[in-house]
Amino acid sequence: MKLVDVGKFGVGVYNVGGSLHAIVNYCSHEGAPLCEGLIGGTNETAPDEPGGLRRVKDGQIVRCPWHNWEFDVTTGQNLADPKRRVRTYDVDVDDGKVYLTA
Amino acid sequence: MIIDTNVQPHFRYNAEIRRHLPAAHKLRSIPDVEQQWYQAPGGNYRQDLYGEHYPGSDPETVARHLFDDAKVDYAVLNPLTRGNIADYLLNSRICAAVNDWLLDRWLEPDSSNRFRGTIRVNPEDPKGAVAEIERLAAHPKLVQVGVPMQSREPYGKPMFEPIWEAAAAHRLPVAVHINGGNGVDYPPTFAGHADTYPGYAAFMPLNYFVHMATLIIEGVFGRHPDLRFVFADGGYDILTPLMWRLDTFWLSMRDQTPWVDRYPSDYLPAHVRFCSSAFDGPTDPGQMQRWMEFSGKAELLMYGSGYPHWSTSLPEEAAGGLDSAQRDNVLWRNAGELYGLAAPAEGSIR
Amino acid sequence: MTTIERVDPHTQHDEIAVAIVDTDVHPMPVSTDVLKSYAPPEWVDKIWPTGNAVTPVPHFYDTPDSYKTNSMRVDAAPPGGGFAGTDPDYAAKQLLLDAGVSIATLEPMCDAQLPQAEHVLKATYNDWLADVWLDRNNAHGRWRGSISVSAQVPDLAAREVERWAGHPYMAQVLMTPQTRGIPFGNPHFDPLYAAASANGLPVATHLMGQTPFELIPLYPVGNPAHWHDFFASWPLLYVSHLMSLVFDGAFDRHPDLRVVFVEGGFTWAMPVMWRMDRIWEARRADLPHVRRRPSDYVREHVRFTTQPLEDADVKQFREYLEMMDLGDNLMFSTDYPHWSYDAPTYAINRFPAAQRERIMRGNATALYGLPSTVKALPGERPAVDVSFE
Numbered sequence: 155m156k157l158v159d160v161g162k163f164g165v166g167v168y169n170v171g172g173s174l175h176a177i178v179n180y181c182s183h184e185g186a187p188l189c190e191g192l193i194g195g196t197n198e199t200a201p202d203e204p205g206g207l208r209r210v211k212d213g214q215i216v217r218c219p220w221h222n223w224e225f226d227v228t229t230g231q232n233l234a235d236p237k238r239r240v241r242t243y244d245v246d247v248d249d250g251k252v253y254l255t256a
Numbered sequence: 257m258i259i260d261t262n263v264q265p266h267f268r269y270n271a272e273i274r275r276h277l278p279a280a281h282k283l284r285s286i287p288d289v290e291q292q293w294y295q296a297p298g299g300n301y302r303q304d305l306y307g308e309h310y311p312g313s314d315p316e317t318v319a320r321h322l323f324d325d326a327k328v329d330y331a332v333l334n335p336l337t338r339g340n341i342a343d344y345l346l347n348s349r350i351c352a353a354v355n356d357w358l359l360d361r362w363l364e365p366d367s368s369n370r371f372r373g374t375i376r377v378n379p380e381d382p383k384g385a386v387a388e389i390e391r392l393a394a395h396p397k398l399v400q401v402g403v404p405m406q407s408r409e410p411y412g413k414p415m416f417e418p419i420w421e422a423a424a425a426h427r428l429p430v431a432v433h434i435n436g437g438n439g440v441d442y443p444p445t446f447a448g449h450a451d452t453y454p455g456y457a458a459f460m461p462l463n464y465f466v467h468m469a470t471l472i473i474e475g476v477f478g479r480h481p482d483l484r485f486v487f488a489d490g491g492y493d494i495l496t497p498l499m500w501r502l503d504t505f506w507l508s509m510r511d512q513t514p515w516v517d518r519y520p521s522d523y524l525p526a527h528v529r530f531c532s533s534a535f536d537g538p539t540d541p542g543q544m545q546r547w548m549e550f551s552g553k554a555e556l557l558m559y560g561s562g563y564p565h566w567s568t569s570l571p572e573e574a575a576g577g578l579d580s581a582q583r584d585n586v587l588w589r590n591a592g593e594l595y596g597l598a599a600p601a602e603g604s605i606r
Numbered sequence: 607m608t609t610i611e612r613v614d615p616h617t618q619h620d621e622i623a624v625a626i627v628d629t630d631v632h633p634m635p636v637s638t639d640v641l642k643s644y645a646p647p648e649w650v651d652k653i654w655p656t657g658n659a660v661t662p663v664p665h666f667y668d669t670p671d672s673y674k675t676n677s678m679r680v681d682a683a684p685p686g687g688g689f690a691g692t693d694p695d696y697a698a699k700q701l702l703l704d705a706g707v708s709i710a711t712l713e714p715m716c717d718a719q720l721p722q723a724e725h726v727l728k729a730t731y732n733d734w735l736a737d738v739w740l741d742r743n744n745a746h747g748r749w750r751g752s753i754s755v756s757a758q759v760p761d762l763a764a765r766e767v768e769r770w771a772g773h774p775y776m777a778q779v780l781m782t783p784q785t786r787g788i789p790f791g792n793p794h795f796d797p798l799y800a801a802a803s804a805n806g807l808p809v810a811t812h813l814m815g816q817t818p819f820e821l822i823p824l825y826p827v828g829n830p831a832h833w834h835d836f837f838a839s840w841p842l843l844y845v846s847h848l849m850s851l852v853f854d855g856a857f858d859r860h861p862d863l864r865v866v867f868v869e870g871g872f873t874w875a876m877p878v879m880w881r882m883d884r885i886w887e888a889r890r891a892d893l894p895h896v897r898r899r900p901s902d903y904v905r906e907h908v909r910f911t912t913q914p915l916e917d918a919d920v921k922q923f924r925e926y927l928e929m930m931d932l933g934d935n936l937m938f939s940t941d942y943p944h945w946s947y948d949a950p951t952y953a954i955n956r957f958p959a960a961q962r963e964r965i966m967r968g969n970a971t972a973l974y975g976l977p978s979t980v981k982a983l984p985g986e987r988p989a990v991d992v993s994f995e
Binding site: 445496498 | 786789790824827833842846876878885886889914915916917918922929946
Binding site: 183184185186187190191192194217219220221222 | 669670671674675679680681917945947948951952
């Protein structure tokens, strides 16, 4: 994750499987610096797996450093309640430079 | 119409249950009627009901008090069972004996067709509980399954799920009521025993929340769309603050229990109902209407007198302060929908 | 809309107005060795066994990804190393400077299985806290402390209260609510309540550890399996203690006692007050020792800290708080540096405007006898005036 000092809160740029994604560094819950949270995967229901869980979406889910709300960096959506989204930015790379579009 | 969803009928005397016990269990000692750790000083029941009969033990008296005096159209009978018994198999026989007694003394002879009943089962004996539900579910006057509030484990835990599955398959709600007929009575508050009766009575009904929260978080409601629970001792005022808490932390905890796929409070309308009690509701009646809108309680609450308890409440007391739609919901509409009860043919809708 | 008016940031102001009081912050010793240095030598091996005996770390319930987060804010680890909450300077930067807190009450968390050991452990924490946080790193005077005591030995707890009473920065007494089956209203606690009341010190309670046996109490209907449903029902422990304080007559025996329920929610107080009032009215003969209406005791004797705030619809939430009318009894808290931290900026707007000043500042100021101004930190943008409207 690269934290870019732009805008009021900054923007975090993530490389997910070779493609770049950017989200605002501000959690829609209480305003935590979202991009300082751990990036990883999440669990989905899998009744046939031991423990009923399966790990998915590795490298794609950032958890807010405070309350651990899960956000998909590729969509900005909160996994539990998609209406609790964070702002995303288009990322373009041109000639070694990274461009963020609001 | 008025539906009373919480009435406790009683045996006339301790030994009466023995008529209904199987031969193999007839010589077992069992606790007396009214094995309560915390009895209300002066007696658990309305003072005027002590006298010729044990309170709540005479069908004609009960019918007169409910149907004539209180103008109730239907009463759901949910009998108590006996104390703590270690032998869960014996406990199940006691539940079955109570069920047979209920049919024999209260439901079959009721030609007015206004009493309904409960299939009491023992959650510590899941196989026996399922068998009892299968035995009696087809009876048209048995409208719910009944289990105690007291338990070693909250009802969302997996060992109980076959019981709820059987109840849901027969479209029978499960009523949870402070009771005997189980194997355990842990200290009734989170901080230990209560030293006073009011200290006990104020807290004990609130334990429903743990049962309910586990039914949601363990995924039981999610796996059984037709399952409904009735928390028959009231206590629904703490629903709002604690469900707000359960909802708030769902966003943090989702990945540990991802089968919970919606806000926990979204499970309430389809799965949870409450009986009213004399201890619930704002002390300022002016707040009642607005209060009932929080957490959608107007859709969840059903009038329950608690007869013959000392705190027996009348329909007008339960409906106090409500607007007319809320009043209808509480006095008959929610219970009518839950138990499949329509206005009696020759009665009037009040 | 709450505003804090700023003055020229380049001018170093000595004193600034107290704007926000934070009533729940968790400091930790930077290492066990540092903590041990405050313990009586003969107790060190008993409380922190070494060699073949160990001090295992318990986790009955675990918070999200806590193997990585240790239940802390991920962004609260001091840059110089160490655990979140171990560095007073970094805590001052994040909480006082960045978050705008003026004064914070420090509440260490610790417990031990055996009564004597727990008493010594609590006293050791008090010595450490007083030295590191209330003296050596408190030139700005903005930290307050708690006198930790063992609920298992109220007589020794009372002595510990006496030892610290009068300390300029110890603001309250702190004990666990996990009291092994003895509710707060029980006369068992009378010596502690008497000492606290006599010295004008509120008694605060906060969840301590998840160490084994009965320290996580067996719920009346058994325990949930997940942190999620455990945490949602956990306020019922405070409800149980509050009902005992009222119905067992503790407030009648101790008219000057003030109790603070920390991190257990507060919205439950309204329905619980109704419930207690209804039962008291119906059963007054059972409670001859309870002279007043239960809700009156709550208003006079009880305070609640606000974190963690429920994330309900804000209009509904404010309306609920207005109905509840406990604007004199709530005290803002962050729970820094724990993961379920509430930011002051988030919290302020959750409260009805007419209650904000009391919740964010006034109630704690009154309860703990706090000043109206404090020393500014270097680089701090001071508030000359604070409007909570």
